[in-house]
Every structure is written in structure tokens, then in C-alpha cells.
Amino acid sequence: MPELLPPISRRALLAGVAATGVLSVLHPFSARAAANQAHLRIMETTDIHVNVLPYDYYADKPNDTMGLARTASIIDAVRKEAVNSLLLDNGDLLQGSPMGDYAAYERGMKEGDVHPMMKGMNLLDYACSTLGNHEFNYGLSFLDKVLAGANFPFVCANLIRGTELGSSPRADKLYLEPYVILDRKIKDGSGAEHPIRIGIIGFVPPQIMVWDAKNLEGNVRTRDIVEAAKAWVPQMKEEGADIVIALSHSGIDIKQGDMMENASFFVAGVEGIDAVFTGHQHLVFPGKKDFQKLAGVDADKGTLQGKPAVMAGFWGSHMGLVDLLLERDGNKWRVVSATSEARPIYERVDNKNKATVGDDQRITEALKADHEATLAYVRRPVGKTSAPLYSYFSLVADDPSVQIVSQAQSWYLKDILKNTKWKDVPLLSAAAPFKAGGRGGADYYTDVPAGDIAIRNVADLYLYPNTVRAVEITGAEVKEWLEMSAGIFKEVEPGKADQPLINTDFPSYNFDVIDGVAYRIDLSKPPKYDAKGNVINAGSSRIVDLMFGGKPIDPAGKFVVATNNYRAGGGGNFPGINESKIIYQAPDTNRDVIVRYIVAEGTINPSADGNWSFAPLPGTSVIFETGQKAKDFIAQVKTLKIEPAGDGEGGFARYRILL
Structure with a gap:
């Protein structure tokens, strides 16, 4: 396994900026790479759910915790911290905000149309994406038209076209290509360029066949994620992939089973995979809050079974970063060290959300008409x-x-x-x-x-x-x-x-x-x-x-x-x-x-x-957390004896229920 270094904090990077007087500071891998070594930074967005702009259409007001336009605004700075970089997406792009419903139900997708999500992503030089489970909510025909408007490939190794499984995963007739191998140039520590072959493979939860049966039944099937990974990764290596990156639109669960929904932990255990980009659960990894105390999971360093991994929140709340220090062995590259980080676009200050980045104006300009049309759509009285x-x-x-x-x-x-x-x-x-x-x-x-x-x-x-x-x-x-x-x-x-x-x-x-x-x-x-x-x-x-x-x-x-x-x-x-x-x-x-x-x-x-x-329990009380505005509605809750109990964490209010 590669040596795993602790995450590089934003505070440490900013300290470096202050010390050197430059606008950005190189990651230690870029700063220290030898002539036969190279630093590759891989960036991830995941679970954007059509939140391209920092605007909550449900509340009809701006929101500093969301929006690809915010995440995108740090891409240039993040790229400047590394000599070599790659931007990927991990799925759940097309549904989850009224802009997605507007695009699907009101505007529709004609041949040649570009979906609002693709408009934004096409400006950012994505190298690849995979499918999330919500890509299927509007049907396969809609999905096909959306993908046609992307200027980057989508991959998925466990979605099968038709109803028949092949004799093995490699015999399946897949809906999309299972993987891509990108032929790129990478600069080493001396500044010399060398070729590198980067393999990217994608996976979707098999449960889409339950969640979207009306759109998928009779048209596609799914395979177990880990089964597909074990079948296709060796072929990627046979075709010369130096490193293999898994785009796993699947969460983290250490209890193994067939057709797992959250299989990323076991994807990391597949021989030949060097880094895992995970998502689906709308959580953050690495970090102090989620996935602590799970065997084989290091939530501080950001590793699954020793492999670097990241989960970048949801709705653009974070950018996921996996930094790989590669070493050239003959004509091949191998990973010798790695770090992982989920970098947020906002912080909590005085119990409120405060933006730490601004908008990427390219995206806000490109989405201006879609934004106005969505506002008109959601404000219509019924x-x-x-x-x-x-x-x-x-x-x-x-x-x-x-x-x-x-x-x-x-x-x-x-x-x-x-x-x-x-x-x-x-x-x-x-x-x-x-x-x-x-x-x-x-x-x-x-x-x-x-x-x-x-x-x-x-x-x-x-x-x-x-x-x-x-x-x-x-x-x-x-x-x-x-x-x-x-x-x-x-x-x-x-x-x-x-x-x-x-x-x-x-x-x-x-x-x-x-x-x-x-x-x-x-x-x-x-x-x-x-x-x-x-x-x-x-x-x-x-x-x-x-x-x-x-x-x-x-x-x-x-x-x-x-x-x-x-x-x-x-x-x-x-x-x-x-x-x-x-x-x-x-x-x-x-x-x-x-x-x-x-x-x-x-x-x-x-x-x-x-x-x-609740059944009465004399002398007993319980505490739960809710929003601050709950105080305006206490009198309307007739079935509870309820009273305020102070502030909770993260802006929540605490209430006591007398049972």
C-alpha cells in the first residue's frame, strides 16, 4: 500500500501563502517531487443534483452552502496548488432541484439541446463522470439526450443494456463504456513531461432497478458493483492503465453483501484500484464527523482499506481532493504516497453559514436564462x-x-x-x-x-x-x-x-x-x-x-x-x-x-x-433538535407537551418533550 500522509488543511496552505507572499502554494507532493516522481491532483464533485447556482429554489433565496458555481470558483486555485490535475464528477447530476424538474417537465430536451447541468460542467474541463441513481428519474430517453450534450465521457461498468446478463461481466452489453483510459502528459519534479495512462471506471447502485422500475424495467439490468470492478479492472491494466481511479456513486458500508448499495469500501479492496471517489450518502470523507470508528476506514487520513478515498458532500458543498505522488518505474507509474481532503465552500461563523468563495461568473452567465425560467416556473400559483x-x-x-x-x-x-x-x-x-x-x-x-x-x-x-x-x-x-x-x-x-x-x-x-x-x-x-x-x-x-x-x-x-x-x-x-x-x-x-x-x-x-x-411515560422527557423557526409553531402542536431547551449545534434549536 502507498504511504498515506495526513490531509493538508486549508489553514496550512494559507499559512504557506502568507509566508511566501504568493497567491497559491504548491502541495508538498508538487514541491518535493524528484526527477522520477510526479504529483497528480484529482478533484471530485459529487451529488450536485442540478444545484448549479448558489440558490435554493424551494426557499426562493440565495444559499451560501450550495452550487457548482461556488465549487467551480476554487478550481483554478486548487489547480495552481498542483503541477498536474484532473477534474472528475461522481454522479447524481440531473434531479434534485426545481431546475432539474423545469428542464425535464417544462422545457423538455430536444435533439441538440444542452441541459443546464451540462452547460455549467462543459465550462470546467471535466475529464469524466459516472452515473448516479438519480440520473434515471426522468427516463432513459431523457438521460441519453442529456449525455449527448456533455463534452466529456460518462462511464458505468455495472449498467447493462437489455434484460440479459452476459456469461460474465466482461460479456455484458453495457449501456455505457465501463471505463476510459486517458492518455495524458504529466510533469515530473524536474519539469520534464512523460506520458501516463489514467484509467477511470464508474459504478451506480444496483438498487436503481427498484427505485426507478417504471423507467428501467425491461430496458436495463444492473450487476453487483464489486463483481463488475473485479472483472473490468484487470482488463484496464491489460490495456496499459498506469493508475486506476474508481468513480463509485456508492457510499461507505463495511458490512459486506451481494448487490450492495454502499459498496465503496469493498471497491477500494479490489486489486489494481489506486483511489476511490465515493458519494451517494451526502456525507463528508475524510472528516471528524462521519464514518468514525469503522474497521478498515480511516476518517482522519481519508482511506478505505488503505486506499485514498474522498466523499465531497452534496450540492457542491465541498470539492473532493485526492493527491497522488507517483513514481516512474521504467515506463510505468505507481502510487507511492497519497493524501485526501474534502474542501468546503463555506464555514460556520457565529452560528451562521458564511461563504468562503464567490461565484464563477462563467457559470452564472451561462445559466442566467435557465435561472430566470426556473424562477418563473416555481413561483406559479396553483x-x-x-x-x-x-x-x-x-x-x-x-x-x-x-x-x-x-x-x-x-x-x-x-x-x-x-x-x-x-x-x-x-x-x-x-x-x-x-x-x-x-x-x-x-x-x-x-x-x-x-x-x-x-x-x-x-x-x-x-x-x-x-x-x-x-x-x-x-x-x-x-x-x-x-x-x-x-x-x-x-x-x-x-x-x-x-x-x-x-x-x-x-x-x-x-x-x-x-x-x-x-x-x-x-x-x-x-x-x-x-x-x-x-x-x-x-x-x-x-x-x-x-x-x-x-x-x-x-x-x-x-x-x-x-x-x-x-x-x-x-x-x-x-x-x-x-x-x-x-x-x-x-x-x-x-x-x-x-x-x-x-x-x-x-x-x-x-x-x-x-x-x-407517543404513549405516556410519566416523569420522562426527551430532547430533539429542529429549526430555529419552530418556535413560531409550538402552539399548533396539540399532541405534545413541548418546551424550548436551548440551542443545538450547527444552528439547530433544542426542544424538550414531556412524555
Whole structure:
């Protein structure tokens, strides 16, 4: 394994600038490379999600924590710190902001059009990118048109065209080239140029076949990421790649399994791979917060199984850097040392976000028309709401931002099922909060005032272009669905004060609330399922007083549940919920259904009905964190005894719930 040096901090670099009086300072590898050595800096962006500009279209205001235009503004400076450099992207480019929806739904992509994301990236001299799971949200035809507008290649080694697997990964008919080998010139420590062959291979989570089944089923298949890597990397070496870089749109998990979603740790273990660029989880690596204390993972140095790796946050929040010191051995290069860094575009000052970089004007100018068109798109009113829509308490109480999604889904499916054999089967509706703080930060909440409601507000309520599904399940399966959701809460000791409530490893989008039934959650019991759907306490039962129609639910009774394609297809690994339970696949997105519901109603009443609450635990209190503006809505939370409990970290506010 190469020698791994500690990350070079921005503070150390700035100290060097002050000492030398120059605008940038060379990385130690460039400064110290010998005549037979060369420094290669590899830069990564990942999970941009169409956040090309530092503007939050949901909040309709600038945002200093996001935007490729901000990340891009440091590229020139970052390049000047190294003699040789390469810029790569790790996927999830096309969906995730209203600009993406505008490009897909409103403007469309005609032959020859250039997508806003590609407009920005084409200005920055990217060498290569791979596909993320959200590239498929708008269909393969849309994806093909977008990729045609890129002036750099996309690679993916585990996405197969058609439905047939080859006899081996190397026999697969792939949708894209599995890898590229770039023939470049690299300067060594003496200034002499030498040829180098840089191999870049890409991977996408196999779970796209579940998450986007309607777009992909019958058209493509996926293979296991590590299986594909083990097959193709030797071929890259046979073709003369000096070094191999993995673009793994996959997170970091050290528990091995087949068809892993987060396989980057095991990608790093594949012989021949020299560096791994990871993403998908919207976390930061290396760093002090994420991935600490995992065997084989060094979150301080930034290594996976000894290989340099980086995860550069999300929405352009960081630039990922892997610096390789290469040594020439005959006519070949090998890695002898490496460092890794995730460099942020902002910092926290006095509990507020402060930009540390400005905009790249090339990008802001190129995207000016797209920006204005997106603003017009998201500001268009579609109806009114009689009460505010907010998600500050969506993880601890029945919530209006979740309620409106459930109401719209039920309204839509009731009409569709009225002439089917399910017309008399009770209809329930499952929905989860998407913007609930957490990794999105202290401002990441839905907050729509009473009055006009626009498309931007609907996108704020429902972030993803999921499509509506209906599943038929039993009363017993309804209970297990809720038991899985209740895994977001930590076990609470009765009679003890101020215990932490939320398991931060549990995604808020997997905290489903089911409307149409009433129930309470007993926090004194341990969770039955962990965040990945594994049974960890088989005998536990947190869901109590589960009622339908004022009576205990019939475990054998049949129910139809309105949900989305992600959940119905098995997303989140909810017990018993999979494609076999689907009775209806809607052509409409959940967002479109919400818009149509608001238009039909004219004025909506999203007040939460309080169908779920925590079971009482006398003398017990818990603490949770939410946004600072939550204080404006405390009086509206009828099912909780709640009071402020000071400030949390990162701009959050702490609240105490008296159980």
C-alpha cells in the first residue's frame, strides 16, 4: 500500500501563502517531487443534483452552502496548488432541484439541446463522470439526450443494456463504456513531461432497478458493483492503465453483501484500484464527523482499506481532493504516497453559514436564462392553503406537511379504485417528511405560509419525482410497516429526563406516517427493526393501540395503502412491502397529484388530525433538535407537551418533550 500522509488543511496552505507572499502554494507532493516522481491532483464533485447556482429554489433565496458555481470558483486555485490535475464528477447530476424538474417537465430536451447541468460542467474541463441513481428519474430517453450534450465521457461498468446478463461481466452489453483510459502528459519534479495512462471506471447502485422500475424495467439490468470492478479492472491494466481511479456513486458500508448499495469500501479492496471517489450518502470523507470508528476506514487520513478515498458532500458543498505522488518505474507509474481532503465552500461563523468563495461568473452567465425560467416556473400559483405548511415537528408529531401528501394520495387513488375490485377495501395513505433538518442542515425544513401556494411550495413538500403506487396488505403488515418507521426513535428509559430521541442514522424519508389508522408509539420498548430493515429485537412491539374505525385493527383484514414507487418497490426494506404487493402503478408523480389536488380543492386545509402520538411515560422527557423557526409553531402542536431547551449545534434549536 502507498504511504498515506495526513490531509493538508486549508489553514496550512494559507499559512504557506502568507509566508511566501504568493497567491497559491504548491502541495508538498508538487514541491518535493524528484526527477522520477510526479504529483497528480484529482478533484471530485459529487451529488450536485442540478444545484448549479448558489440558490435554493424551494426557499426562493440565495444559499451560501450550495452550487457548482461556488465549487467551480476554487478550481483554478486548487489547480495552481498542483503541477498536474484532473477534474472528475461522481454522479447524481440531473434531479434534485426545481431546475432539474423545469428542464425535464417544462422545457423538455430536444435533439441538440444542452441541459443546464451540462452547460455549467462543459465550462470546467471535466475529464469524466459516472452515473448516479438519480440520473434515471426522468427516463432513459431523457438521460441519453442529456449525455449527448456533455463534452466529456460518462462511464458505468455495472449498467447493462437489455434484460440479459452476459456469461460474465466482461460479456455484458453495457449501456455505457465501463471505463476510459486517458492518455495524458504529466510533469515530473524536474519539469520534464512523460506520458501516463489514467484509467477511470464508474459504478451506480444496483438498487436503481427498484427505485426507478417504471423507467428501467425491461430496458436495463444492473450487476453487483464489486463483481463488475473485479472483472473490468484487470482488463484496464491489460490495456496499459498506469493508475486506476474508481468513480463509485456508492457510499461507505463495511458490512459486506451481494448487490450492495454502499459498496465503496469493498471497491477500494479490489486489486489494481489506486483511489476511490465515493458519494451517494451526502456525507463528508475524510472528516471528524462521519464514518468514525469503522474497521478498515480511516476518517482522519481519508482511506478505505488503505486506499485514498474522498466523499465531497452534496450540492457542491465541498470539492473532493485526492493527491497522488507517483513514481516512474521504467515506463510505468505507481502510487507511492497519497493524501485526501474534502474542501468546503463555506464555514460556520457565529452560528451562521458564511461563504468562503464567490461565484464563477462563467457559470452564472451561462445559466442566467435557465435561472430566470426556473424562477418563473416555481413561483406559479396553483391554489391556496388555509393554514401554514411546516415540517419543524414532523418527526415528533402528526404534521401538516405530511398530512397534505397523504390527503392528495388518498384523493387520487379513491377515484381510480372506485370501479375496481378494491373499491370497498379500506384505503390508507403512507407519507414521510423529506425536509426534516438532519444532514440537510438547520434550515432544511418546509415552511409555507397560509395563502397562495405555488409549484415551488409543492416541490418543497415532495422533493422527489416519485410516482404513486397502491399496495394491498393485511392489518398485521400495517403494524409491521409502522414498527419499521418507529425505528427512527431511540429507546427511552422511563422516569429519566432529557434523553436523546432521534436516531440520526435513520433517514427521515423512511419515517412513514400512515393516515386512516390511529396509533401510539411506546418509546420504552426497543426498536424492532434497525435503519436498514433488519430485525434487531424480534419480540418488541412499539406500536400500541393500533385502531381502525375506532376498533383494534384486524390483523387478517385487507387494506390498500397509497404510497410511492420507492416504498412499494422495496425501498427502505420495509417488512413485507415489495413489488408483489402492488395492485396499481400510477403514471403520475406524487408531486403532480399534489398539484392536481390543490387545483381541484382551490383552497386546502392541511391541519394535522393527530392520528398518532407517543404513549405516556410519566416523569420522562426527551430532547430533539429542529429549526430555529419552530418556535413560531409550538402552539399548533396539540399532541405534545413541548418546551424550548436551548440551542443545538450547527444552528439547530433544542426542544424538550414531556412524555
